Amino acid sequence: MDHAGLKSNKLRVTFLPKETTTRVPPGTTLFHAAAWIGQPVESTCGGRGTCGKCKVRVVDGLFPITPADQHHLTTEDLAAGWRLSCQAEVHAEAIAEVPRLLGTPKTAMFGVGRQVVLDPNVHKVHLRLPPPELHDQRSDLQRLKEALHAEGYAMAADLPALRSLPKVLREAEFDVTAVLCGADLVAIEAGDTSGICYGVAFDLGTTTIVGTLLDLTTGEARAVTSALNAQAVHGGDVLSRISRTMSHREGLDDLQRLAASTINGIVGELTRTAAVAADRIYEVTVAGNATMQHLLLGIDPEPISVTPFAPTVAHGLQVRADALGIAIHRSGRAYLFPHLGAYVGGDIVAGLLATALPRGDRLRLFVDVGTNGEIALGWERRTVATAAPAGPAFEGAEISCGMRATSGAIEGVRITEDHVTVQTIADAPPIGLCGSGLVDVVAQLYRRGLLDASGRLRSAEEVAGRIPESLTVRLISIDGVRAFVLATAAESGEAPVVLTQKDIRQLQFAKGSIATGIQVLLNEMRVGPGDLSEVLLAGAFGSYIHPDSARTIGLVPPVPLDRIRAVGNAAGEGAKIALLSYREREAAEAMPSRVEYLELSGREDFNDLFMKALGFPPLDTLP
């Protein structure tokens, strides 16, 4: 299959009566085309052709009659153009009419203002099976399969599920609840347990893992817990984790177990808090970057770390949770997001799901700033994405007074006419500078004229007369390198907190790289900052950064301030959405074929663009 072909050759599909329109790669079903733009269509079977509820009437376009159509629809229906949308593959432009929903679907608000229809991948189906008799000697498996089929569900059972069947069925006198993850039989429970159904959505971060326990019958979040990723003992970033797998024979297994044990600690905490039994959790969703997901899967991540950066798996995967050592229901499943590239991973796909950026009707820019800047730009017609290596500056590393965003870190700076005000985390005395503070101080120095557009810190002499002495005294020189004193020894109570010219250069490289990534995407889409309806800042850093400062230093394009928006933990929100709706999950699955990934390494235009992006934008150009 030619990926490039898939991406370019999109076909228009219009749904009546609302006339909503989308463009899909050839071979997409009408059902998935509808799900992509949030057009509701009835269905209980998950698009497997078994429930027969997803019929639409074809107004324009050729959709051959499929076996499932023949099974579920009458000759009159077929003649009138009705087709099961989940079987109808789009191979030319099409118009289809969607019947009104029979009821009002349950929805829940998640992600970035997204109203998600509750439609989880986990189904619990209560069945009163006819017990075997001499004239009905069907096997347990056949009996169950046919009963589920009659309810519109496809089912496949693996060996552990088969092993549990005879005892449970007979002890429960064939009054049971089948638990399905997709079409996989996960459990058979005695009696009617259909009201009890949980899942956990995980944001699998390099530093922190966050889990949210969701009631899959209501969409309600019952508990949230986070914990430091226990892998951190083997290094703080993905590259040190990968090098651990290369230098130690047991390294991969160790890291796999450490991630699983952190997850299990969170599951334990969640089940205690919400008083829910762990074996009522049937599925987890996991959104992490490619390295984190590979490590959790126990797959060697080494190829991710070396050029040409080809991961082993980029597909989304549904696996047995116990194969990963995750302690939920013993036959529960784990879903891991697909990746767009080695450095635009499942966390970003989840973020794109939470923001619905590639499915929207307005052009938006998504930026997740960290050691790498992950960037996506687009809308329903076309979306492109890339990763820009930013280095650790935004995390406070390799900055002379840099530190992580913990107590005493300067997270905000304001330089007024004659005064410097710093905001510290927990209002503790200032002891260093974290990423958002770094961006703030550089932006403020630039705005106050203490820094020129090339990033050069001016000397006290250069600005004398224009700037009050209360500020110029802060412009000092340390071993011949210029610096700005953010907090004196008196103010900090310990060593002074200073920003050096070298620190500023570090920030310039970091923001320059991300800005270059953004510029490459803008060029690729042939749009400019003025075309952006919104700039979404994702992740923890995105929540703390001041939008004005980000714009002032040129980290984000010059757009009006009210168009810059922090969207928080978008990866975690995406994981929740995928847990609550299999249609949304399939939208995530479609991202790799819908979103074009651009590799920055080795691009000929990169260096030129990067050089231009190192400086700061003229202040009068900011809207």
Place this chain on the structure above:
Amino acid sequence: MDHAGLKSNKLRVTFLPKETTTRVPPGTTLFHAAAWIGQPVESTCGGRGTCGKCKVRVVDGLFPITPADQHHLTTEDLAAGWRLSCQAEVHAEAIAEVPRLLGTPKTAMFGVGRQVVLDPNVHKVHLRLPPPELHDQRSDLQRLKEALHAEGYAMAADLPALRSLPKVLREAEFDVTAVLCGADLVAIEAGDTSGICYGVAFDLGTTTIVGTLLDLTTGEARAVTSALNAQAVHGGDVLSRISRTMSHREGLDDLQRLAASTINGIVGELTRTAAVAADRIYEVTVAGNATMQHLLLGIDPEPISVTPFAPTVAHGLQVRADALGIAIHRSGRAYLFPHLGAYVGGDIVAGLLATALPRGDRLRLFVDVGTNGEIALGWERRTVATAAPAGPAFEGAEISCGMRATSGAIEGVRITEDHVTVQTIADAPPIGLCGSGLVDVVAQLYRRGLLDASGRLRSAEEVAGRIPESLTVRLISIDGVRAFVLATAAESGEAPVVLTQKDIRQLQFAKGSIATGIQVLLNEMRVGPGDLSEVLLAGAFGSYIHPDSARTIGLVPPVPLDRIRAVGNAAGEGAKIALLSYREREAAEAMPSRVEYLELSGREDFNDLFMKALGFPPLDTLP
């Protein structure tokens, strides 16, 4: 799905130019219809729609254009009626023209004179993959999938397969051989190993397990080994094994392990004999009765033993061999045959595959005599099957001088004008009577007039004058029960070997039950013995029994002797065929929907028929 419906409503399909015709249940593909009657059609992908080679031209019948058709065929081809036969489901009578094969397929002779086209479920595909580059960052999985797809193969990889990918691909510099079982990726091997590919076919008997190592590239049997089923320590028959699982908490696990360890012993012996590495065995096929297969799968067989005799699984299964503790390639697969009923199991399905009885153009009867008699009657138009409980008489049990068929057992008896000649196993002095000897002696007594048609042993007085004294002296009475002396103490060297009236009654019950089963099937098909083109006797007992004796006592219908044929270990042959040809395996998979299973328990006509079947047929009616 209504099974009854599937069975009755068959549709005629004719293949040109040979005008071969078959009748298939609606929904069967043209590809499978062709495979059912041995009509060759090109294909490499196993009917998954990926290789595009199985096209046929529809001459009559409606086959909508499928997405796979659109992908592989031109507009002109489609307009001319060409369709991929593996996607074309039959929903009305149809005629299709099959192109001539491009080459002459490799075949091997197996089963009952069956020429099997070599087309194993295991495929080895040598691939030189393009290594990743910055402009080609496809994941390892995607790279492999697309390369296999280009060769016409569908592929799915489980977690263990994914975990092995990155290392093997890079160490082999992307020059690898993919090993597929069906569409499952079983292994990736460095370099071109496509010439080395083995499987083992198992006949999983209650008493004996037989394994045959097959070279899947040539179809050649490289070694055969048998071993006693180690489960025998927990009882000789299926019911005692089942009761072990009920009486001991660890019983099921123990029996599972005992079967697996017997199998592993056989694998070890086979690999030593043929000098083949165990990790070059990628698949095993296993044909056993329902209880044996359930035990090997670790699934509780208890429901099989109690009315209404509904097994947990009747489907054929492909599972990981390591999930059963079978030590072949660590990701190898095991295929287990489907069952028609609790007592017409996978071994009989394999036997029907080996004989092709339900696919033939002549009416045949298949009888496997043991503790149960398993019986099938039919041909391509319709086949019915049943199981008749025979008790242990045919295995020499509950017979006063009965014994298993080992050294010293009388296996053949001839009573001439005035003399009794016995044939013993290993020509040892006679010490007892095994099943075939029992049938022989009763038949001979009846033919010589020492036994009447009701099964009553005549007294010496009754036959005096008609029978020489050398024989009448052998008619004795023990504690008031009549008996016939087969071997005197002098002849045996130990205790005399006698056949009592009670023994004869035991045999009458056993053969009467099987004869009743046969009669029920003949009645169901509305045919008589004269319509039978052949009576096939399967299993070890079927090989040793004298056809004339079986016919004389009425165990099999009165047909000319040359129509009674021993077919040996048909289950083992079927297991080999399923290993060598996935199309034949799919024919086995289709058996449960093609062969009608009749349950004898609780049938109203059973007792009447059984009473009639207890006696012996008039001698002058035997052709």
